Amino acid sequence: MSLGWSRRAPVDTLVGTETAIDFSIPLSELPRVAHELATGDGEAKGRVRFSRQQGRAVADLEVSTQAEVICQRCMQPMHWPVNVNSRVALVSDYDAADRVPEEMEVFLVEGDSVSVRDLVDEEVMLALPNVPRHGEDSECARQEVQLPGQPDEPDDEPDTQKPFAQLGELLKRK
Numbered sequence: 001m002s003l004g005w006s007r008r009a010p011v012d013t014l015v016g017t018e019t020a021i022d023f024s025i026p027l028s029e030l031p032r033v034a035h036e037l038a039t040g041d042g043e044a045k046g047r048v049r050f051s052r053q054q055g056r057a058v059a060d061l062e063v064s065t066q067a068e069v070i071c072q073r074c075m076q077p078m079h080w081p082v083n084v085n086s087r088v089a090l091v092s093d094y095d096a097a098d099r100v101p102e103e104m105e106v107f108l109v110e111g112d113s114v115s116v117r118d119l120v121d122e123e124v125m126l127a128l129p130n131v132p133r134h135g136e137d138s139e140c141a142r143q144e145v146q147l148p149g150q151p152d153e154p155d156d157e158p159d160t161q162k163p164f165a166q167l168g169e170l171l172k173r174k
């Protein structure tokens with residue numbers, strides 16, 4: 001059975017035929033993920049295989065990508081590698097979700113059908129940080145304690161207001 005990543009198909013069919021799909025999805029095509037990223041460049045690549053395990057519909061999903069998120073300290077883009085390898089239980093209501101063993105992820109299926117896009121969007125979303133920040137040993141972390149007199153970085157928009165410029169002035173006057 002051949003099926004593109006964007007097509008929704010009934011969970012029963014996917015599971016019953018043990019459908020396996022190799023995919024390569026532009027990040028811009030993942031609705032929730034695209035919303036979190038600095039750019040939609042890049043692709044989520046991987047493989048999903050549907051099956052029934054102990055009476056439960058599951059998707060074994062491998063996906064990796066290089067996401068570009070916005071650092072919430074310096075507001076610059078930063079790379080965030082995503083490597084997901086999970087077994088996802090496909091459930092249709094919250095009661096069923098409660099019974100899923102802890103070691104499995106849960107995906108709430110709407111209307112008994114699912115697309116690979118939906119699954120990948122959800123799993124990559126879970127792998128993204130809530131508040132992305134460059135590491136503590138990075139340029140960005142050091143700049144935080146150097147507000148007054150920090151050298152101007154080359155900037156494409158020299159007229160942008162620097163939100164901390166005034167704070168820097170205040171600290172100097174102390």
Ligand SMILES: [Zn+2]
Nearest residue numbers: 071074134140
């Ligand atoms: Zn930063």
